[in-house]
Amino acid sequence: MEDQEAVSRAIADSDAICPLFVFDPSFYADSGLACDARIQFLEEAVASLDRLYAATPAPATHVSATSGGHELEATTESAMPASDPGGTPPDTLQCADPPGLTIGYGDPVDLLARFVDQGWNVVTMATPTSRYGQRRDERAREACGDAMTFVSGDGLVRDAEWPRSDWQPQITDWLAASQHAPGWDDHDTVRVAIQTSVTPALVDRRFDIMPTKTKVPVGTHRAATTTLREFADRIRSYPGNISAPQDARDGTSGLSPYLNFGLLSVRQAHQYVDENAPSCRGAEMFESRLVWNLHYNQKLVDWPGWTEKAVNPVFEGQNEDRHDDSLITAWKQGRTGFPMVDASMRCLRKTGWLNFRMRAMCASFFTHILHQPWWIGADWYHHHLIDSDVGINYTQWQSQAGLIGKPSQRVYNPRKQVRDQDPDGEWIAEWIPELAALPSEFLDRPEKAPLAVQDECGVQIGETYPRPVVDFEARREQFWSRYERQRPVAARELRRQKIAKRASFSGGYNAARAIAAKHGDSEDDATKGTQVALDELSGGEAANADPPPSESSTTDTRDPRDTSADLDRSPGQTPIPSGTGETAGEPSPDDRTAVEGQQQPDSGDDDTSAEADAEPTGQTRFGDFE
Template identity: 40%
Template sequence: MSDIVVWHRADLRSVDNPALAAAAEDGTPAPVFVFDPQFYGSDGLACDARLRFVHESLRDLRRQYRDRGGDLALLHGDPREVIASLLDRGYEIYCNRGVTGRYGRRRDDALLDREGVTAFEDDGIVRPDERHRDGTVAIDTREDWREQCEAYFRSEPHPRPESLSDNPIESATTIGRIEGRYDVTPSKSNVPEGGTTAGRERLSAFADRLQEYPAVISSPADAEQRSSRLSAHLAIGALSPREVYRRVRDAPSSGGREMFVSRLFWNRHYTQKLADWPGWTERAVNPAMHGLFREEHDPDLVAAWKRGETGFPMVDAAMRALVETGYLNFRTRAMVASFFVYVLREWWKRGADFMYYHLIDADPAINYTQWQSQANLTGVHPVRVYDPAKQLREYDPDGTFVRRYVPELRPVPDAYLADPAKMDRATQADVGVEIGVDYPYPVVDYQRRAETARDRYAALADRADEALSDPTIQRRGSFSNRRHGREESNAERDGQASLEEFT
């Protein structure tokens, strides 16, 4: 039996790993992970805490292999060169085909179609070969999509090999050396532990409290502490969506269980969008929205948004939480994206890239498609300008989230917390918070900017509708016919969707 290199990428698990299972059936697996310099350093593609999460997952994966007599070989360098050298040495390469954007897509384009490389696709995603020159699929992937995705979830996971042989490929580095070389010292706090073992423990604990899920998803403070927090394990593949689905389905029936299952379909739905058109990470899906606000860049406004110093407490708390913890719940991500584009009038991609860098659970398919959806660069979604003050009153009514991340506002009475600038001088002096000194005045006029944004989009509506009449644009965005109107769906309203949404 021949040695087959199993190249781990965003699949840091040994259970339900199609490439590993196939290698065990066809030969002897030789698992490999390549540390890619593109993700490290001051100009790297991931924050230090996400890199540490990956490293924790690698340690756990290596334990899984060693417990079965094998090992995970750790290599370092440009994967295009490292994998090519393994091919030159006569190894076959098995890997799982992911759905990625930009750099990852260029890397895969250079390797996955080479002779000797076999890429497996058992992940519920449809990948037709017929495509237009811009990468858009040439057939409708939405037909019967829900059924085939549900078939993926319900099918049996791929088994993990019971025993393995020594890995003929020697490690060229260690996790410790990589962390020392690139100074991977996380500054973020409250980050979940990486790895399949930790992920399964978190999944089991969450399954026991699934009935609470609907009550905790909208509040940023509650979601941070009591939601599943499994998204990072899914993003780097320490757990597969199918494994999570099957564990949750074993839990007692409840509204929370059905809602979370819908979130797993939601995950596959947006991954399908990026598979249908890789341009989601680069430019507006609707041509009528190309370059919107790109030339109206105000570096000072962007800097205030990144620092959490806009004078809008809910926005500022969210941005500081993002930088400090690498996590925000769905609603709060939507709010800061809406604020960045509609209120600050900034080009969406600057904000989307910043958020992607800081998220522990960074997933290009979800991050960039959601930014475009929230900014209505699709021409399909409503122009929903989240009011930060209203979001605070409804989802952080006691100020727990805002006071945690904007500590200078802790003494501010609840009545003024949504808009501290409304405090009179006497109140400011009484609580010891001077607006303009201890906390900034709002950097823009929210109401005026919101109305201007609505007018701007209204002026583009006819062009956006005309673009959507092109079947290629419809397929580019994975838009179903019934969603071409501007009615707000459950997914946009609540951050969830029923299974009927996924058609």
């Protein structure tokens, strides 16, 4: 509520306001939109907002069923259905005392239309949303007409021919601007809250919500501010805690679910760190990641199809002819025979959390090695992640799956990740207890452990833990062979303005042309100005990335196409050396997810192509869950 332009505008422009939240049953159906733990987090956030409103001094009405001259009639859409265990809604709605949040249930468009019919105006934030959310918002505009106002208060650019033109300066200005405080003291606006029978507990009972995940954060405003404050105090250690999952659990900010559900705004987090955290590399890295949060959500604003279709039509339907339920199940359950993948997938399913590097590695493995359709994996992440941000999750999956058409593509090697990120096997031991006794030197390839070692440790590869479900090297080579055939055609597609707009590169159309030119495509005169666009790259988004590794770093000069070389990069790219800590080889912009794990940017990614995603600045399966 502290940085909510829709609320502050409504208070300033209205005689009376009625803060409203509607539980949409679409998100509770058996469609896999969200795990029970994320639904519980949302419900905690709603209850927290209700308490926050009730505790905020403001003029309030206590007149039953009327406010500000607007009659409020009882509607079944504003309460649980009569068949629910909570009982039938009251015949007359009573104004709550103290006035907190009005909670409804049902089709939000129908309920909003009832308010409009009774003389109310509707003010809400415009938010990045999926196809479902877009259709819902379009229906609301049609049903409410001029009484419906969407406020663009999140810093993202809307209704522009090329939203990415001068995008970075606009974002910088927005992050530095004053927050939209409610301003209760400056206005005599009456606050109304209508008492309905709807409560989160009744919704839980209606849909048998029974969370089973562990270590789930608490979805309250107080928890959000406490998490932000504590992270700012330890932000110096942030750069070294991003990549290794065992360190990332407590070493990263933990703010992504609070940002996704609006308990904090990106601007609040940015300004708090800027004003209260020590000046250090950790603070700079975190603030840059907040910009990446906006970067990916801008992509979804520019093209909601990210959730359903490949950005580049050349890759539409990729791997659908190779759909294999047994491989998909092994990946979901964490039984692929690749310990780093399996530990990560088990952690995701059990806790709803996974740091960026492991999310990217598992996505790469699913699409490039198992050769499965990207959207199945993306939907699985979206279902389980507590912090699942639609924009970040699906744009990241398309980027990791190589569906955009960039000249180089990352393929993570899960065996290398064991050696780099879990050399002592702590992460693997926690999530794959059947391998806990195996000596660490065999954890990257348990199937290579001698039988004598297995017997001594009580491990039986192929029985207590599976053998690899695929031949990694052969599958990786198959991917590269196909990708190299596709990418010149994909480059030509990027020259089309329609596709360039879909991709939402930070430098706009020039960025798309520059990326296409890297494929060696010189069709027509489109390469004119390419060097200019590439020069923009060095001063645009790339300028926000961490500095390159020092010249003293050791460079791996092995042939990247040599499958005996345990490298994680695309053919022909310059290797990025491993540095100490998290300072070497910052991933490019489109290799990141929200704050640090989602949905979160990574650092020191020696699996990352040196030129991947380099941009100049400048069938429906689910709905959004925001």
